Amino acid sequence: MNKLLPIACLALLAGAAANSSWAAGPAAAPEAAPTPTPTPVPTPADSAVTLPQVTVTGGRVSDMDARRESTAGKQVYGREELDRNGDTNLGDVLKRLPGVTLGGRPGRGGEIRMRGLGSGYTQVLLNGERPPAGFSMDSLSPDQVERVEVMRGPVAEYSTRAIAGTINVVLREGYQQRDTQFKLSDTIERGEHSLNLAVTAPGKIGALSYSLSGSAYDSQQDDFGVTRNRDVDGAGALEREQLLTERSERHARGVHLAPRVTYRFDNGDTLNFQPFLMRGISDGSADSTLAQSAGGTAPEYASAHTVSSGSHTFVRGFGNWLHKLDGGAKLDVKFGAGAGRSASASVRNQFDAGGLLLNRLDDNDSTRDNSASTGGKYTTPLGAGHLLAAGWDTEWNRRKQSRVSLDNGAARFADSGDTLNANTRRLAGFVQDEWDITPQWSAYAGLRWEGIRTESTLAGADVSNESRVWSPLLHGVWRIPGRDKDQVRASLTNSYRAPTLGNLIALPALSNNNSATSPDRVGNPNLKPELARGIDLAYEHYLGGNGIVSVSGFVREIDNLMRRATTLQNTANGPRWVSAPLNVGRARTSGIELEAKFKLAELMADAPAIDLRSNYSRFWSRVDDIPGPNNRLDQQARQTANFGLDYRMKDWPLTLGGSLNWTPATVVQTSATEQASSGPKRIVDLYGLWKFDARTQLRVSVNNLLAEEYDSASAIDADGLKTASTTQRTDRTWGVKLETKF
Secondary structure (H helix, E strand, C coil): CCCHHHHHHHHHHHHHHHHCCCCCCCCCCCCCCCEECCCCCCCHHHCCCCCCCCCEECCCCCHHHHHHHCCCCEEEECHHHHHCCCCCCHHHHHCCCCCEEECCCCCCCCCEEECCECCCCEEEEECCECCCCCCCHHHCCHHHEEEEEEECCCCCCCCCCCCCEEEEEEECCCCCCCCCEEEEEEEEECCEEEEEEEEEEEEEECCEEEEEEEEEEEEEEEEEEEEEEEEECCCCCEEEEEEEEEEEEEEEEEEEECCEEEEECCCCCEEEEEEEEEEEEEEEEEEEEEEEEECCCCCCCCEEEEEEEEEEEEEEEEEEEEEECHHHCEEEEEEEEEEEEEEEEEEEEEECCCCCEEEEEEEEEEEEEEEEEEEEEEEEEEECCEEEEEEEEEEEEEEEEEEEEEECCEECCCCCCCEEEEEEEEEEEEEEEEECCCCCEEEEEEEEEEEEEEEEEECCEEEEEEEEEEEEEEEEEEECCCCCCEEEEEEEEEEEECCCHHHHHCCCECCCCCECCECEECCCCCCCCEEEEEEEEEEEEECCCCCEEEEEEEEEEEEEEEEEEEEEEEECCEEEEEEEEEEEEEEEEEEEEEEEEEEHHHCCCCCCCEEEEEEEEEEEEEECCCCCCCCCCCCCCCEEEEEEEEEECCCCCEEEEEEEEEECCEEEECCCCEEEEECCEEEEEEEEEEECCCCEEEEEEEECCCCCCEEEEEEEECCCEEEEEEEECCCCEEEEEEEEEC
């Protein structure tokens, strides 16, 4: 029965995808406990030996064992998953994980989404802390990452700003690594080469151990898209139709450094410190044409040429001090500080049909971010299998931003050139109790209080926003008696989604072709956080090695839902369409998630060396105060599925593999008058790995093999129907990666 279960689950996943139509942790990881081998049974020849020999080996708990033993549901993906396809950005790795998708078109990264939800619903952490403002996980190389932890339910020691879940990216630790690793890769897209070099070197000097990790990249990108704008009046007559064609090129280069230092004191204390540096610069150009086939009013311009440049620098230091106390208690104090600076500049010249310059648009932005944080956790055992913990978190962020936006030398908005000063302070305290009540029952109870205060000053106007949230949490695991490979999980949680700094006090983001479907964007200082109550249930069946079959479901009830609404407003620059966020009421989302991952040899004798991975998710959602039928949460797809396999050839040092990532077309009614949609995404990635010897291997890959166009659209019913439909080209990417150790 147990052997048939993975095959049945795999068939169910394949059938679900086929029926859906293809046409349309803390800064430092816990120290791993040594694993003793069994004591050998003495033979007559050994009878003279008075003490049995015991061999002790050090090593960390496997990814699957960490998942199985965690009381609060957690999935761990280590170097095997990170290295499998030879990806050069972390986003391509994340999109293959169960329940994780990326927004936007294939091959260009996008917002990380769990359970179909992004925009602040999914909490993304770097070494257990929120990353610096402006930092993008898509720009992080997988070679800089030790593992990725996916938590579907919040826990007290992390922020509970995780309605959909939490993804914690842990940077390279290197304490198991003995060799220097060298990786050189080249990816080719439309004939343009992008190079990436990564080096990791460990070392030890007395009580001091270290790992030096760094990477550098140089990439080229070329993009093309077409947008059709169409306005129809209330009587159904065509008012205006435009075709916007855009082509752009971008050249980016940069470096990432993530060394790590660990010092072990004589009394058993441990001090860890890991600085992280990311530096990147880019240059680009874009050309666009705007042709109007219907409508009496002439278009804003006929053609435009834009030249842009940008740079960003992020420096962040993570550290913690682990102090061992009497009775098995521990005090773990963490600290961090960071600074970030980004700058961008663009010049856009717009011309009429005869090539005469109409206007020059200059846009310059300079942003500085500084942050500091500290926290700690005190843990003490209350008996065998019973651990009590309490701690605190504090964080301070300061942003200084200046933006100058000119149209033929005149300011485009009233605050152009003024400096925005914003401060965010976060204070949190938590307590949690983990208890293995019996061999079959484990429970986790936690409580977290978190308060956030945001203040800003712009042109003499002061704005403030404050929120306080209590989050009680309860997780439990029942290991089914007599079936040591089966267990059931259940969780009752409270979580929330805080307004972003941009949604509260953003400087205006002006649209070059302002319309109902391409509005300006502003903030709203009166936003309240969304509050969610959740239930999670899961059944897990573990196979040998790293195999698992699981079925899980969830429900979230959300209050104070935040949404953007677009209206026509009188501004200093005349009537303009403006998009602003607001709280619109209550919502509900639920879903079912299936996962099957196993080696074929675990199910059938003499089977080829094939590893299978598959997952399928089905989501439902409803916003009460927005009319249906598609009144779903923002951009949430109804389904998503992944299927992958790896085949290790018997007579050759060659492994072949690939994956299919699928998300169907999505239509969402975002307000009573607005609708957004996106086309289906079918992404096929393939790879081949040739091992020359134990130290050197070559990986060849192709990502986005199908290279299908990506469609998206928006519509608003405002004195008639106004629509914008965009088709963007996507490209096939070939890659080759040499990996060696010495």
